[in-house]
Amino acid sequence: MKTFLDNDYKVITLPDNGVPVKPIRAKAIIFSDQNSRKLLNQVETIAPSSASVIIQGESGTGKELIAREIHLKSDRKNKPFLAVNCGALVETLAESELFGYEAGAFTGANKTRAGIFETADGGTLFLDEVGELPLTLQVKLLRVLQEKEVVRVGGRKPIPINVRILSGTHVDLRKAVAENKFRLDLYYRLNVVVLNILPLRERKGDILPLVDFFLSSYSQKLITTKPNISDRARNALLNYSWPGNIRELENNIHYALLVSGGKTIDLEHLRFSEETGSAVLPDNDLIQEFESILKRLFQEYDGEAWHIIEDKIVNTAFSSCWNNQVKTAKMLGLSRNVLRNLLSRYNLLPNKNENEIA
Template sequence: MVFEDPVSRRLLEQIERIAPSDATVLVIGETGTGKELVARHIHALSKRSKYMFGALNCAALSENLIESELFGHEKGAFTGALTSKEGWFETADKGSLFLDEIGDLPLGLQAKLLRVLQEREVVKVGSRQPKPVDVRIIAATNINLEEAVAAQHFRADLYYRFNVATIHLMPLLERPGDILPLARHFLKIYGERLGHDEVKLSPGAELALVNYDWPGNIRELENAIHRTLLVCPGNRLGPEDFKLSGVRAPEHVPAVSVDSLETALERLCEQAPPKLFEIIEETVIRIAFGYCEKNQVQTAKLLDISRNVLRHKLELYGMLQQVGKRGSVLHLER
């Protein structure tokens, strides 16, 4: 890991204080800020470093699959369970388990996870026999869990369990001293992989990298370095090689007219149908869900809500079923 900026140096000091303990850790930060790298560093500095480090993205799997991945399952527990399988809690026994996007964990699984943390034992899907486990949990999220608790999308008791030692990762924009050291680090890694001699940045390239906002944080920087090395010959990179202006969102985006939307809403208000807000909310969610080709992760991102909130709304309006009662439609007319 690279800790050159004063903000990052203070973060490293905090990690070094927390790591030797067995305290549950909550890492909070935007996507791409290096939450898993921090989790791995905590594990490497802990007394559990010689044992397994497991990692699971809670937003990447369905509720049934997450339960099986976390706790394991017995043979025949469900269709396709041809053999018994250990879950991550058993696999990472005596080690550390990193749970990414913990804010997207379904409420039903939150209760089961809380029980595991309290009792220190797991029960496989399809079994009644508990098995003791000794695992340190390092959780991560890019959402405000306090707000999720207030909205009843995240269990308060589980939040308190996680919120023992909290680490806040600042966006790369707020720790500019890390940008060039990280860039050189990625140049070395990908340069060696691609068989290049030592590749350096020109002063202009360094200035371009430092002045860029990096909305995608460290992940965007890493991908920019990798992409540039793939397409640019030579061992000296200039600012024109990175084409960051093509990656960054335009500064002046033409405003989308909402006149037709406002007109439609005014007409609905005049009609005053029952459950007006639900009609509007359902329509917005259905349109976004269809636009994202029924991808829940992309829909939640588009609407700027958590996946748990989206899943609740989809179930509420019957959009998770292939057949069912069709909801009210908001027609936009000029």
């Protein structure tokens, strides 16, 4: 997996091993937004332990990427990392896939085969969409976690295992427990640490850096010049709700690069779903909408409104300028020293330790 720093933010990508990436998986995650940097700090804090972790987030937000980063920051980094999509497991074959089987255990079992748990021994196992596991398998998974050993299908001898379990889910497991769709005892076994990955619409500071990353990536693949993006297109990208999160953004940028012919990407080159498409308002309507929002903020955050508004203005302006201080200061009409003070006040300047390559 590739990790590097660019423009003071960290980028994590899936390993390029020639295996096709499933359409719903995010291939890259960026830690530019304030909320994302907080998540990265959490990851680096809990990674060295052997604690089980539940990674919650919508599809396409990068749960597997976070799981891989936890693995690489732990003392298990030189051991296997395996990712299993629990929702894709066929119930009748899932037990043999997870726990292995002995020769002759069933028709077609011509030789003994180790399961996923044994293969991951000493390393990390990421159970994506763990909430999709059938209840019968949940019981067996709980027993494996409690006893730290597996018994292959058709076998009797327990096999000790040492595996760190990371779980991914896009559903609220507590609600699943209340609806008797997920075992409470298994939930507590998995729920030592919970990491929440916010949807892309709630960490807008990551949007333009991701756009820049995907533009660079696909421009290289297509052997073409990296195009510019118009202000209209940039505003639309920032204001769209991104129900498909990072994966939808990647597809959109790939499409825009193809149809723009390598020239400036404008609004007509972007493809948004009809239900939640991004509309660009005329300037007068934008000012009126802003005034209306300000009045609501004054009522809702009496005494704190200025701090909240200033924070959002600085954060949004900085991300809109690709984290470039000179461009941000010019756009806001501020000196660079004043801007740096504001960036420092709202924790937008990178720490020294963030400039080290992971």
